[in-house]
Amino acid sequence: MRALICDQPTGYESLRLGEMDDPQAGPGEVLIEVAAAGMNFADSLMTAGKYQVKPNPPFVPGLELAGTVLAIGAGVAHVKPGDRVMAVVDHGAFAARAVAKATDTFLLPASLAFPEAAGFPIAYGTSYGALVWKARLQKGETLLVHGAAGGVGLTAVEIGKALGARVIATAGGADKCAIAARHGADETIDYKVEDVRERVKALTAGRGADVVYDPVGGDMFDASLRAIAWNGRLVVIGFAAGKVQQIPANILLVKNVDVLGFYWGSYRQHAPAQMADAFAALMEMMGKGALKPHVSHALPLTDWRGAFETLLGRRSTGKVVLLP
The missing domain is CATH 3.90.180.10 (Medium-chain alcohol dehydrogenases, catalytic domain)
Structure with missing residues (x-):
């Protein structure tokens, strides 16, 4: 072959x-x-x-x-x-x-x-597991998605909306922000021309995001820690920016923040039945037209x-x- x-x-x-x-x-x-x-x-x-x-x-x-x-x-x-x-x-x-x-x-x-x-499989599986299993995203919460026009980011936007969250999406450029909006983002931030921390704060009346979905890392992670709500959850998906950030523990302590690592592939070995349940839930979302x-x-x-x-x-x- x-x-x-x-x-x-x-x-x-x-x-x-x-x-x-x-x-x-x-x-x-x-x-x-x-x-x-x-x-x-x-x-x-x-x-x-x-x-x-x-x-x-x-x-x-x-x-x-x-x-x-x-x-x-x-x-x-x-x-x-x-x-x-x-x-x-x-x-x-x-x-x-x-x-x-x-x-x-x-x-x-x-x-x-x-x-x-x-x-x-990987993009939607990753976003479902990160938001449902790890972040425990609830209806009515604010979800901040980085890299929102990319492979995993766009799926996080859709799944977040399907779970009833308010979704703020960051992407590089007006065209990519428009794609995130078409897939359900309530608000978009063009990180090339806007300050992510300040925009998130403005969009949430100073409170910050309840959940952050971060496949980018680096400087975007640092901005997220300063734009996350008290008792928020930040899920580390990857490091597309090329920089593996160091986490300042003092911010986690003061804001009661959870930083959660998520590697979807490991569930194939450790929890295959959980994987099957996730795909059943995703197919149900698909049938309702929530995923495109x-x-x-x-x-x-x-x-x-x-x-x-x-x-x-x-x-x-x-x-x-x-x-x-």
Whole structure:
């Protein structure tokens, strides 16, 4: 099969298109013909050897996909050949075929097309877990979402609205702020021209946000600590800004703030049943029209380099997907 191959983890620039043997479904596994694969910032980290998961080279990157079931291994009962599914994998999505654990494979509703489904699991799963499991977001609270036009940020805007929160979204540029607004943000802040701390304070009559969803980190995290309400919860999703912030404990103490780390992928190992419950809840939201997956770039696998440059250059909104 054709695949995007990492021979050595020295960065995405050294990837190559090549041929690999077709994978086979073992017990508890599902073989999927990949129609589309979602791209994530973590893919660039993995190809550079900087991600939590470090596959032995040569390997195929890619953490999420959508496609058609070709075969199932022993013990798999909830999907069958011919079913349309989306799945999460440790790696291997950027190829014509991939194998996923049955517990990481989910049936698609008829309304969800493959490109949108390919970018659904990680972004929506992350935002649901962060806001429901970790932040315990309540109806009527104020949610501040950073990177709100990006892959995970846009899903946090939608899920926050579905949970009944007032959503303030930050993004870089008027066009990105407009996208966040179209997906449900009540207020937007263009961090390129506005002071995030002061705007949040102004929009909340000085109180601050009850919950902060932060996939950006760095200076944005520092601003969040000063714009969060007493007894607020700040969920650390990632460090897209490239700077891992140091947390001043004195501010946490004075404002009774919870800073919560959230790595969604670990729930696949430690709480697979909880993952299944989350996807059931997300599909219910989807059925009510609360979720509208947004793919700004769907590119052929042959244009993998352009896809990485688009993602890492922050030229995309929502998700970037590859089409094998």
